[in-house]
Amino acid sequence: MSKAKAGSADIVSFTPDMKAGTRELPAHELIYRQLRELILFGEMRPGEAVTIQGVCDSLGAGMTPVREAIRRLTAEGALEFMGNRRVVVPELTVDSVNELIFARQAIEPQLVVRATERMTDEGLEELSTIDAELDAAIAAGDLQSYLKQNYRFHARLYAMAEAPILAAVADGLWLRFGPSLRVVCGRVGTQNLPDQHHEALAAMRAGDAGAAAKAMREDVIQGMEQVRRVLSTQRSD
Amino acid sequence: MSKAKAGSADIVSFTPDMKAGTRELPAHELIYRQLRELILFGEMRPGEAVTIQGVCDSLGAGMTPVREAIRRLTAEGALEFMGNRRVVVPELTVDSVNELIFARQAIEPQLVVRATERMTDEGLEELSTIDAELDAAIAAGDLQSYLKQNYRFHARLYAMAEAPILAAVADGLWLRFGPSLRVVCGRVGTQNLPDQHHEALAAMRAGDAGAAAKAMREDVIQGMEQVRRVLSTQRSD
DNA sequence: CAGGGAATAATTTGATCATATTCTGCCGGC
DNA sequence: GCCGGCAGAATATGATCAAATTATTCCCTG
Known part of the structure; x- marks a missing residue:
């Protein structure tokens, strides 16, 4: 079963002591809350495009949690799903x-x-x-x-x-x-x-x-x- | 500022038949709709647990789209997130x-x-x-x-x-x-x-x-x- | 000869999957 | 009855593929 997936297998050993206390909330929940605050308090302008990979970079997170957070926010109307796969902060009319x-x-x-x-x-x-x-x-x-x-x-x-x-x-x-x-x-x-x-x-x-x-x-x-x-x-x- | 390079529904001089007709929706959208119907019309009983892998099996889909669909439905209140990572169809009180x-x-x-x-x-x-x-x-x-x-x-x-x-x-x-x-x-x-x-x-x-x-x-x-x-x-x- | 438009190529971004890792709940042994 | 391993399930990562937007270039027209 084990693959000869060379490369990134060794970075994982970066485990300070996260086992003790910091492990309370899942990552997608944290991303969700951060994004929500950014949106709610106007730190993202209406009309501004939100890209998954952009959020990945700026919040330093993986792709899956970010996807879930964005999906959740679109479901709540905090983000708008514009046509193809563009997600933007909605502009009020x-x-x-x-x-x-x-x-x-x-x-x-x-x-x-x-x-x-x-x-x-x-x-x-x-x-x-x-x-x-x-x-x-x-x-x-x-x-x-x-x-x-x-x-x-x-x-x-x-x-x-x-x-x-x-x-x-x-x-x-x-x-x-x-x-x-x-x-x-x-x-x-x-x-x-x-x-x-x-x-x-x-x-x-x-x-x-x-x-x-x-x-x-x-x-x-x-x-x-x-x-x-x-x-x-x-x-x- | 100009809102649309969008639209222009029909520049289909090449790729005659595939592109115009069948608009293939992303998998997570399909999963979402299927699950939504199942929930909406009572084919999942209130109180029933919804597991990611269960949905994966029953709808024959990958894990990521299912995760997103479930996340979206929980955000809409169609599913409820019970404490541990347990997701259930909510029971009305x-x-x-x-x-x-x-x-x-x-x-x-x-x-x-x-x-x-x-x-x-x-x-x-x-x-x-x-x-x-x-x-x-x-x-x-x-x-x-x-x-x-x-x-x-x-x-x-x-x-x-x-x-x-x-x-x-x-x-x-x-x-x-x-x-x-x-x-x-x-x-x-x-x-x-x-x-x-x-x-x-x-x-x-x-x-x-x-x-x-x-x-x-x-x-x-x-x-x-x-x-x-x-x-x-x-x-x- | 110059400017504009369209087609193509390239980069960027989104979607999906396979996989590893962790956590929870359970069961059996002591 | 309690503790530790075991199994199942969920979280999260990175890679890979497909689609789209953008930019560039070439050709046609004025």
């Missing part, structure tokens, strides 16, 4: 934004209602912490941090709703507009961003699920409207 | 059904509204044809055909809405309850299944988007309520 507005305002308030019903003191504290960091990012004009904290705020809220399917849907929607958020925010400036998080937090603290849902709905709509506004003034070059 | 009810009744009426606004005569005819086959399947008690035609009806409708994101979300939801539909229908019998498709078709024919949406909403709710009823009486596990 006005139509897409309209769909996203509808879907988000339909789903997310419900998640907030459920999260409010299940809210704990620790949860409130965690959300407040994130929101404080978000405010700090806005004050500092730190776009990168703003995007991350804003996402974290919503993601934590989804998780607290204990509705895995709805949370997955909402999360998937986020992946679709994440890449363009950076472009939009860069154009609008962090100062003018909507932030209904304080209202939502106050309502959740008071246990008023309806008010929390309303605040979140407005946060969503305002944010997405801003995206739509930028997109519709930005003629395709 | 009452909580999941409640989430699905909410999500579907939030999304699908909007798709129907959009489809109605864009409806053409050919579209109406196509939907009527599918619905007739659906009725025939119900009359014949052909569960397999019922499931397929029912899905086709909805899927075609989604496509006509020209809302790719909403359609993708709705399609993803369908994948989550598809496997359990067969179990439920097997228990309830095809006769008692809800069918608001006639009302929806009539409303679409009349161009009454609101009425069409209402009919679809009732179809969705009735169907999912039936699933919930069966699940909540089925305590045996």
